[in-house]
Amino acid sequence: MILLENFLLEKLTDFWHFTGFYNVEYTNLIMLVVGLFFIYLAIKHDFEPMLLVPIGFGILIGNIPFQPGNEIGIYEEGRCSTSCTRVCGKDGIRRSSS
Numbered sequence: 001m002i003l004l005e006n007f008l009l010e011k012l013t014d015f016w017h018f019t020g021f022y023n024v025e026y027t028n029l030i031m032l033v034v035g036l037f038f039i040y041l042a043i044k045h046d047f048e049p050m051l052l053v054p055i056g057f058g059i060l061i062g063n064i065p066f067q068p069g070n071e072i073g074i075y076e077e078g079r080c081s082t083s084c085t086r087v088c089g090k091d092g093i094r095r096s097s098s
Helices: 002-017 026-044 049-062
Strands: none
16 A cells, blocks of 8 residues: 555656646746636626736736746747747747857
């Protein structure tokens, strides 16, 4: 039984370390609450729903933490806009200037 408990604890710990929520910061949590509050105001109190639902949803999507190294976050090192053609290649990864 102890072997099974250790196995489950180890697997749950590994799962937690490989998710983006392991890297969550308090600023992410604050903005997730703000996004949920916007959606709550739009749905429950009918306060500008055509404006607040997309804004709230965008806040939620933009503040989901990601796992570093996947190059999916807009603030991750080495990423830049695809419209930046002089510095970046077509894949959006910054090239060295040498």
